[in-house]
Amino acid sequence: MGKKNSNGPIKKAAAGRSSALSDWCRDYKGACYTFEESMEMARAFHGYPAPGLVLGVRMVSLAMAHLPEKTLFDAVTETRSCLPDAVQILTLCTVGNNWLKIMDLGRYAVALYDKTTGNGVRVGIDSQKLEKWPELYAWLFKTKTKHEQDSEALYRDIQNASESILNTKRIAIQPRHLLKVSQGAIDVCPGCGEAFPVAHGNICRVCQGDTPYRISDTARMEKPLKSAPSVKRVSAEQAVGRGLLHDMTEIIPGEKKARLSDTDR
């Protein structure tokens, strides 16, 4: 099926499930992917093969390997960066179906747990074991800027270090996270006329002022928006002393939005 990823390798037949991973990662159906295929999956879903995502699919695979077969599991990531996408690439847990919860705890770790019992497994990075892998250390602790980073060495470190830098622990999810909370009754907001959960108040949260954008009142769009101003390319000499319209990234319109940034793990 399509989903942003028509150019990659064909999905392999489901393999048996064990805690030893012969390939780099494995999805919830048991299909295995090499390191290179994992990079390609990351690019297709996430826009580029972020190092943290390439490591992340290994972490999720390891966690799945420690769950009993056919466990109906939910997922938690302790970071918002990259790792949620590793869960979404390999499992049916997504933010939209709420089987994946993202918690902004700042640690690069993922947990999968039986949705009935709350028992599961957490995979994190053992920072003590990173000394042998200088680029991986520099990436996790951000001791180098992206410009200083040696991407090839970093991917090599990730691949060679593999599970040796990960730790796996049993977890028991707090019962309140097993509860399914209903939105409750829905009504028409007297402010904007849209459907909203009554539990939010007399008017919807947007009409209460909690809005990320200004919405134009000129109703429907008649024609497409104008493009951003086009950029004139000039030589470095001509540019000296002039303003910079855009950051110097590796943007490829429609394909890739930015080079690896400080927040890309």
Added chain:
Amino acid sequence: MGKKNSNGPIKKAAAGRSSALSDWCRDYKGACYTFEESMEMARAFHGYPAPGLVLGVRMVSLAMAHLPEKTLFDAVTETRSCLPDAVQILTLCTVGNNWLKIMDLGRYAVALYDKTTGNGVRVGIDSQKLEKWPELYAWLFKTKTKHEQDSEALYRDIQNASESILNTKRIAIQPRHLLKVSQGAIDVCPGCGEAFPVAHGNICRVCQGDTPYRISDTARMEKPLKSAPSVKRVSAEQAVGRGLLHDMTEIIPGEKKARLSDTDR
């Protein structure tokens, strides 16, 4: 490429981009999908073809059609339910790369905006126009339980109503949402020994008590977790007056986790 979806239709060649959609939805590369293919994509990514997701891919496609070609866009959803997955299925904006922001505003709407200018388009549901589509109305306002819902009629309503129930407005994102915030310095947490952002405090947030689970101190997992207790099937007569171990869902282990619930849109 694999990604949970090997059994669906092959992705079509990229088609031209216009605001008129001949098929049900279109991804960021211009590839089009029929209604049935969209259902299949929803099932492959999200676990089941949630009505809100099937409508959602149409909403995202409509929003994309109103952006100038090759716009580098970010996305915002005003709900956590389903719609974020429509964005992740059709575009490169994901939660993990932070090009998709999810705001819990309780309205079923999505906005895409130029990441440079902040100008974009929002697609929402016009609740005034739902009267002609009783199942769609019942779904949005939750006037029927899932048991009462006529799924076939609902999908038919979605397909037939299509864009007639959607509204499209220009938006300008607030400048603070265009800022890229760095995590800042990373250090080893003296509590747990894991890497964490120093901005979170002297110890990481988990060591501060903000944890969704109890982590076992017995270090590494030696063997897979035990399965949940198996359920003995008994006839309704035998069950009268006994406790219920599990809810009566349509769970299929490893494939489908639950029937459509009250929070599925």
